[in-house]
Amino acid sequence: MMASTPLLETQALVIGYTLGRAEQRHVAGPLNLALHPGDLVCLLGPNGAGKSTLMRTLAGLQPPLSGHVQIEQVDTQRVTAAELARKLSIVLTDRVEAGNLTVQELVTLGRYPHTGWLGNLNAHDQTVVQEALRATNTAQFAARRVATLSDGERQKVMLARALAQDTPVILLDEPTAHLDLPNRVQLMRLLHQLARQTQKAILLSTHELDLALQAADQVWLMHGQGQWHTGVPEDLVLSGTFEAAFARDGLAFDQATGTFVIHEAGTRAVHLEGSGPLAFWTRRALQREGFKLTTEPDAALRIALREQAGADRWVSYTAGQARAHHSIADLLAYLRSVPGLEAPQG
Numbered sequence: 001m002m003a004s005t006p007l008l009e010t011q012a013l014v015i016g017y018t019l020g021r022a023e024q025r026h027v028a029g030p031l032n033l034a035l036h037p038g039d040l041v042c043l044l045g046p047n048g049a050g051k052s053t054l055m056r057t058l059a060g061l062q063p064p065l066s067g068h069v070q071i072e073q074v075d076t077q078r079v080t081a082a083e084l085a086r087k088l089s090i091v092l093t094d095r096v097e098a099g100n101l102t103v104q105e106l107v108t109l110g111r112y113p114h115t116g117w118l119g120n121l122n123a124h125d126q127t128v129v130q131e132a133l134r135a136t137n138t139a140q141f142a143a144r145r146v147a148t149l150s151d152g153e154r155q156k157v158m159l160a161r162a163l164a165q166d167t168p169v170i171l172l173d174e175p176t177a178h179l180d181l182p183n184r185v186q187l188m189r190l191l192h193q194l195a196r197q198t199q200k201a202i203l204l205s206t207h208e209l210d211l212a213l214q215a216a217d218q219v220w221l222m223h224g225q226g227q228w229h230t231g232v233p234e235d236l237v238l239s240g241t242f243e244a245a246f247a248r249d250g251l252a253f254d255q256a257t258g259t260f261v262i263h264e265a266g267t268r269a270v271h272l273e274g275s276g277p278l279a280f281w282t283r284r285a286l287q288r289e290g291f292k293l294t295t296e297p298d299a300a301l302r303i304a305l306r307e308q309a310g311a312d313r314w315v316s317y318t319a320g321q322a323r324a325h326h327s328i329a330d331l332l333a334y335l336r337s338v339p340g341l342e343a344p345q346g
């Protein structure tokens with residue numbers, strides 16, 4: 001049981017669209033979800049599962065089909081837009097309203113729920129804006145017009161604006177979509193630290209499964225067809241729930257490595273002796289080559305690993321022959337040349 005009171009909570013929330021007078025498209029629900037202070041929650045699910053619909057409904061941008069969303073225990077339908085803007089900020093995918101403003105002006109706009117449209121920025125407001133620019137690494141282009149930024153730069157600026165709004169709940173729809181790998185990792189680290197240090201609740205939707213599994217305190221998993229699960233990411237992986245949500249088109253999730261398997265299981269058995277990074281990367285290469293790892297020590301092919309750097313670190317045993325190899329490339333070239341071990345045709 002969580003001890004803290006949720007910052008955001010849903011009760012029997014049904015999300016979807018009203019298409020005509022009597023026609024509704026039910027996307028998911030009833031959903032009973034809770035966002036707690038200090039938590040980074042990742043919303044995951046295949047295309048069309050309903051992640052954006054849920055984000056927009058939580059933010060009050062579209063009405064629920066039924067049920068309730070509460071922020072700090074008040075129903076969002078009962079608060080004014082200005083009150084809601086002091087409690088919740090949202091950054092949607094590709095939504096840029098203000099291309100003509102400078103970055104500094106756009107981020108400063110984040111303060112208006114606190115100051116009012118005619119309000120002047122006090123020293124605290126200015127500090128919050130500068131801190132938002134600093135935290136997102138966007139201070140360097142503070143004077144540039146938003147329209148001149150790259151997609152990734154603009155995405156960071158939109159996050160800076162949400163940080164300047166300084167709300168207890170932050171919702172981010174695919175905030176990593178346009179970012180390169182170092183920026184994606186930095187963003188997840190920043191959001192995790194921010195949630196912990198400021199006790200905000202941050203919900204982000206993403207297709208970055210590996211980053212989400214590492215960074216999220218909780219995962220909300222939407223399977224499509226209205227099904228959903230929540231939990232600590234490791235519990236969802238170990239129970240098979242995570243794999244089941246993405247088990248389409250023959251995709252297999254490897255619990256041991258936390259990755260989706262690109263190569264179908266091979267038919268040629270190999271027994272690999274060793275552990276650690278050397279074994280991990282050797283296994284990856286063998287799987288790509290069409291081998292299947294077996295625990296049978298008398299498999300037709302056996303590979304032993306030596307830990308000492310500089311030596312020939314792979315020793316293969318096949319058809320009564322032992323052979324040392326200095327690299328994975330060397331090992332694979334040898335395996336391709338051994339009669340009876342070559343990959344099946346077709």
Ligand SMILES: Nc1ncnc2c1ncn2[C@@H]1O[C@H](COP(=O)(O)OP(=O)(O)OP(=O)(O)O)[C@@H](O)[C@H]1O
Nearest residue numbers: 017019025027045046047048049050051052053054
């Ligand atoms: N304005 C709309 N009217 C009716 N149906 C809609 C509308 N917008 C989205 N949908 C449908 O609602 C479902 C959920 O869409 P949503 O955009 O929330 O999914 P998502 O999980 O965010 O997908 P993605 O990962 O592709 O961004 C989809 O079937 C979609 O076609």
